[in-house]
Amino acid sequence: MLSQDIPVSGPAPHQTTTTERGSFAVARCTCGWRGPARRSRERARTDARSHASTPRLDG
Template sequence: MPQQAPSGDAPAPHHTSTAERGSFAVARCSCGWTGPARRSRERARTDAVSHTSPLTERR
């Protein structure tokens, strides 16, 4: 569960990246979120973008 900033402070920005685990790629975020392992690096990048999109709910 993402940590909430103290009232009055802006929430910390999410910084995403992808990491390799053997033949799989995983999306990660500075908030602690980790996406599912994907064989497609492009799909892992899409997971990261959808996590940071303001239109999607945080997981």
């Protein structure tokens, strides 16, 4: 299982990771968000970056 942290700057950033399960990659965030399972690792990383660029409302 591989995991990659996506760094984000800001006062209360989303902490996203991508995890592989078999032939699929999934992006997840500490706020509870989870992206769709993707066959493309890069697509999952893009999902994570896109989510991480949205402001957190809880903090």
